Amino acid sequence: MAWLGVFFVAPIVIVALYSFNVYTLFGGPHGFTLDAWHTVANSGIYRHLFWKSIEMSLIVSISIVVLAYPLAYYLALSGTRRKYVLLLLLIAPFLTSYLLRVLAWKVILGDQGVINSFLVWTHLRAQEHPISQLLYSRFAVMLVLAYIWLPFVALPIFVSLENLDQRLLEAAGDLYASRWRAFIAVTLPLSLPGVIAAFFFVFVPTIGEFVTPSLVGGTGGYMYGNQIVDKFGAGFPDWETGSVLALFLIIVVAILTALFSRFLQPQRVAAE
């Protein structure tokens, strides 16, 4: 506990102090002010970036939850005997290197990358006109994020479907419900907690994402997280504004966590 107190809580408090200008990177007069917060609140750029990041994370999380649901459904309810082997097959990529999977997409999507060179080679596209939107775009960021998180999302959905009392489905069948009806009235509502947990566990980390956008995003895929990094990076460091942005992100995440906490039972997911 003391460990977390010192190395988890204390750092966040310090960020807060920076954001109120109690500490500053450069010397000079300082004291408690809200200047940095005012600057950020009144700047359209930060607001725009924030909403853009939220929008991108939303699109990514919703699409992969929709994609992952049938996968989890197949594993949990089709009665296949190899379900744990298949589950491992699905999840294994998630447990390997994140950065290397981003690297793979960089190789695939580039102007001279695998897709474009393949199209040129097969004369489907002229050398001078590669599909250049593939890499360094908002699309690339969202595709790579979806690729990275998809295996993980299937897990909580699988757990909730797996724990579903199958007798309820049989009862629905005995009452002459159609398969579709049984799904809408029984399976879907009962698996909703898993779906919501899955959504949350992708949505939250992707809002603060910065590695993927900086590697495959270019300017179009620049996200809120990149802005924070740049405030602390070389060039023109501005730790005060950066702290405000970082703290704001923590607050958003905390609020989301509180809202979703009913549905989150990480122990249950981990136990599988």
Add this chain to the structure above:
Amino acid sequence: MSSIALSKNGGRVLRGFFALVVVFLYAPILILVIFSFNDSDFPSFPLSGFTLRWYRQFIENGDLRAALWTSAIIAAATSVGAVILGVLSSIALARRFFRGKPVVSALLLSPLVIPYLVFGIALLLLFHQIGISRGIPTVVIGHIVITLPYTILVLVPRLEQIEEALEEAAYDLGANRWETFHLVTFPLILPAVVSALLIAFTTSFDEYAVASFLVGTRSTFPIYLYSALRFPSQLPQVIAVAVVVLLVSLTVVVAAELGRRFAESRVGV
């Protein structure tokens, strides 16, 4: 099987969809494998013959080896530290009752949802404020915080499966706390401890955001990769090293999972 959950055709469609997704997940990895043997400076079609020179280049690349080594040290220290703290806090969470337990458990798990980027920056500011210079130890501290929740998530369910009666029996037979832990509890949770070690190791080995803020001038493997990705001339050997790391980690993950299931079925608690 045809049931209320799934018609025969529905099952076929879903199986096909599942197969497609698996292809989508593994195709990029397969492409890396193919191009790691491709005799060309650019990873692009058409393929131009088989070579092992990218593998030779990366083995001869001292910076890359140093970065791999640094990451291995950090990951080893992190996994040991995180598992020790994880075992202690899991025992407290699973066995003891104390006031404010929900708060403590929420706090222990909260690094799961904090963006690593923000956390890295926060630690950077802390170390800056108290005047600790950055280096391997600071990265280890950061990594222990972010991997601790994973170790707890693996260990607590396992501890809850073990009957407390076994520990009580040990006490009755005159064992003290340490002997009970050492002779009874620990062997029973060993499979979970091993998975926790592996999860902490792989997470730390691959972690970029926190490390990039805390490592100072040295390079860990992810940091090396990140900067190498900006130089196209390095791409082929980076692909070669990527293939090695991906295959090793895939093997370890699968072996660990199978091993854990096997061990837990044998201990049979």
